[in-house]
Amino acid sequence: MLQVQHLYRSFRGIPAVEDVSFQVDSGEIIGFLGPNGAGKSTTVKMITGMLRPNDGHVFFDHRDIHDDMVAFRKILGYVPEEAHLYSYLSGLEYLQLVGRLRGMREAVIEEKAVSLLGLLNLDSWQHTPISSYSKGMRQRVLIAAALIHDPQLLIFDEPLSGLDVVSSRLFKDLLEILAAQGKAVLYISHVLETVEQVCDRVIVIAKGKVLADAKPAELTQLMSLPNLESVFAQLVQQQDTRTTAQEIVEVMKIRHA
Numbered sequence: 031m032l033q034v035q036h037l038y039r040s041f042r043g044i045p046a047v048e049d050v051s052f053q054v055d056s057g058e059i060i061g062f063l064g065p066n067g068a069g070k071s072t073t074v075k076m077i078t079g080m081l082r083p084n085d086g087h088v089f090f091d092h093r094d095i096h097d098d099m100v101a102f103r104k105i106l107g108y109v110p111e112e113a114h115l116y117s118y119l120s121g122l123e124y125l126q127l128v129g130r131l132r133g134m135r136e137a138v139i140e141e142k143a144v145s146l147l148g149l150l151n152l153d154s155w156q157h158t159p160i161s162s163y164s165k166g167m168r169q170r171v172l173i174a175a176a177l178i179h180d181p182q183l184l185i186f187d188e189p190l191s192g193l194d195v196v197s198s199r200l201f202k203d204l205l206e207i208l209a210a211q212g213k214a215v216l217y218i219s220h221v222l223e224t225v226e227q228v229c230d231r232v233i234v235i236a237k238g239k240v241l242a243d244a245k246p247a248e249l250t251q252l253m254s255l256p257n258l259e260s261v262f263a264q265l266v267q268q269q270d271t272r273t274t275a276q277e278i279v280e281v282m283k284i285r286h287a
């Protein structure tokens with residue numbers, strides 16, 4: 031379904047993504063992991079068409095997404111890490127805007143928007159400006175916006191951010207059903223426990239290159255480590271956080287008065 035081939039992108043001559051290739055098939059939930067600055071967001075921006083690669087291609091159903099971006103946007107649902115919601119709009123107005131941009135029929139937009147807001151516990155807030163929503167409520171609006179046009183490919187960047195326990199559980203159940211119905215899901219997160227729970231396969235990148243592409247269980251087994259967090263730490267050679275934490279506390283103690 032989604033094929034990412036040898037993506038390369040640099041900023042002012044410095045590579046952010048050097049060589050990233052992977053595939054997400056129908057029905058798969060793929061975790062996309064990497065330390066800060068690894069190139070995840072840059073890769074995702076290239077997959078969503080927001081950024082052009084300097085080299086490499088993104089194919090959906092064997093067509094380069096840039097051949098027809100309008101068509102690609104209709105089959106893509108994206109929850110970005112940083113939301114730029116029009117906060118003067120109400121939740122309902124925002125979903126209506128999103129629906130129109132994706133070429134949906136007006137009557138269908140209204141029906142689906144109201145239903146989705148209700149199911150995400152936002153019915154009593156649907157006419158209130160987003161500016162007065164809490165972080166978790168905004169996140170739920172973003173999730174509704176990503177789903178309203180029933181896309182084939184879903185990209186979620188830290189989707190649980192700000193969600194309470196019940197909403198998080200609802201989202202995880204939703205992911206499972208979406209995958210079972212054949213959607214392709216790319217799931218970007220630093221919360222490895224959740225990734226291990228929900229993802230069929232994980233792709234680990236660092237310094238713009240793919241370090242691993244395997245099932246979580248395969249990685250833990252192969253590296254004889256207890257969980258995905260240990261695998262990740264080993265793969266990206268994370269610093270000794272305990273020592274660094276101790277050093278920070280020592281710096282705090284330096285007398286400043």
Ligand SMILES: Nc1ncnc2c1ncn2[C@@H]1O[C@H](COP(=O)(O)OP(=O)(O)OP(=O)(O)O)[C@@H](O)[C@H]1O
Nearest residue numbers: 041042045046064065066067068069070071072073
């Ligand atoms: N617009 C830009 N201009 C210059 N450098 C950029 C730009 N966008 C990203 N970079 C650089 O590219 C590298 C990869 O950044 P990117 O945001 O893709 O990483 P990330 O894996 O998403 O990190 P995080 O987990 O912190 O969100 C970083 O070194 C970053 O500074």
